[in-house]
Amino acid sequence: MTTMTPAVRPANACFSSGPCAKRPGWTPTVLHDAALGRSHRAKIGKAKLKLAIDLTREVLGVPVDYRIGITPASDTGAVEMALWSLLGARGVDVLAWESFGEGWVTDVVKELKLKDARTLKAPYGELPDLAEVNFDRDVVFTWNGTTSGVRVPDANWIPHDRKGLTICDATSAAFAQELDWPKLDVVTFSWQKVLGGEAAHGVIILSPRAAERLQTHTPPWPMPKIFRLAKGGKLIEGIFEGETINTPSMLCVEDYLDALHWAKSLGGVKALIGRADANAGAIAKWVERTPWIDFxxxxxxxxxxxxxxxxxxxxxxxxxxxxxxxxxxxxxxxLLEKEKIAFDIGSYRDAPPGLRIWCGATVEAADVEALTRWLDYAFALEKGRLAKAA
Known part of the structure; x- marks a missing residue:
């Protein structure tokens, strides 16, 4: 343990878990072609929104029979849209092992007041017993717990012949973890996570089974306009062609398009997963050799x-x-924020005390490695102060 100042600083100090670091090489000039001052319903606006949907499908490898729509209110808006529009046709299991999963429990149990709702919970650092999930019911879960750093290892626990729908909040997983599309009926995410896009917009992806539910099930509660995916027993197909429910920011759309083009130039989702794995691997190697820290x-x-x-x-x-x-x-x-080494790496407010370091695809592995040296430096300084105060 040394208090010698590290020689190498991260080139980019942005390690926030949302909004996340912009892609390497990003500058505001990439937004020069944004359809500013134009209607999102004009030909140019619709074309850009449709391109965002098409590139999302291409980069993520979304099946051709799944529908993709752009929603208001980030990932939260997309999840809420799914819960309010789809639930109530059968019982539901809601899984929670961190803050956002707990939020979906609150919505299902206290807001929608579904009587046949069952919650399966686990403390921070663990997963619920996935073998207990009943897939005759609808199932709501996060793929990756953003505030706990705990993700489902795969989709093997989800059967192909399920009767209920699987509704997956994948906001900190999409573009960085392998999503098993045949096992997922609804997937949501926001642009601000793995691709480092600007906030306030979400994406909802629907399987044919979810689309069928929308056309055959009418929820018993009033449906806010921004959640309406169907009307008169038919899907509002324009939503999945770029006709957004409310007005999107064309500046944010342009930024998302830039991120998608960058992802495509790297080789798509496989390359993005590889970058995130390399970043997390740098943390894992440091944890293995460092006695004062653990996952x-x-x-x-x-x-x-x-x-x-x-x-x-x-x-x-x-x-x-x-x-x-x-x-x-x-x-x-x-200390690290003051030194402009790392911004926003404290644990989430509801999580146990600790650190949270974003390692998504827009972060460089060299910056993660440099950060670990500064973490050791900061720990040595604070540990020294703690000893003096004892």
Whole structure:
């Protein structure tokens, strides 16, 4: 443990888990062709929105019979649209092992007030028992827990012959983790995560089974306009051709198109997954050789390669009360922010005290490696201060 200042600084200090780092080489000049001052319903606006949908399908490898729509209100809006539009036809299992999954539990149980709703929960760092999920029912889950760094290892636990729909919040997984499309009926994400797009827009992807549900099921509750995917027993097909429900930012659309073109130039989703894996791998190598830090996710196969959540396990820090542990972690993050080494790496407000480092595809592995040296430096300084105060 040394307090010698590291010689190498990350070239990009943006390690926030959303909005995330812009792609390497990004500058505002990439937005020069944005349809500013034009209607999103004009030919140019519709063309750009349709191109965003088509490139999303191409880069992610979405099946041709799945529909893709652009939604308001980021990933939250897309998930809410799915819950309000699709649930109520049968019982539902809702899985939660971190903050956003808990949010979907609240919506299903307290807002929609579904009587036949069952929750399967696990503490931070773990997954619920996936074998307990009943796929005769609809199932709502996050693929990757952004605030816990815990993801489902694969989709093998989801049967092909399920009767219910699977509704998957994949916002910190899409473009960085392999999504098994035949096992997923609804997938949502936002542009601001793995591709580093600007916030406020979401994407919803529907399987043919989900589309059928929309046409045969009428929810018993009032449906806000921004959630309406069907009318009179028919899908509003324009939504899936670029006719958004509300007015999108054409500047944000242009930024998303730039990110998609960048992803395509790398080789698509496989290349993006490889970059995220390399970044998370740099963290894993550091954790392996560093006694004071560990992953929040207990099982290696469930560790996220995007929102990597860590806990300080040094005995002197672990012996502190919870608020003391939180203060120590905040001091580490604060020191590195002051030095402009890493921004926004504190754990989520509802999560256990610790650090959260974004390792998605727009981050460079060299920057992650440089960050780990500065983390050791910050820890040595704060540990020294803790010893003096004892």
């Amino acid at each position: 929040l996710a207990r099982a290696p196969e469930t560790r996220s390669n995007t929102s990597v959540c860590l806990k300080v396990v040094d005995p002197a820090v672990a012996a502190l009360p919870a608020d003391g542990q939180g203060a120590f972690a905040k001091a580490l993050a604060g």
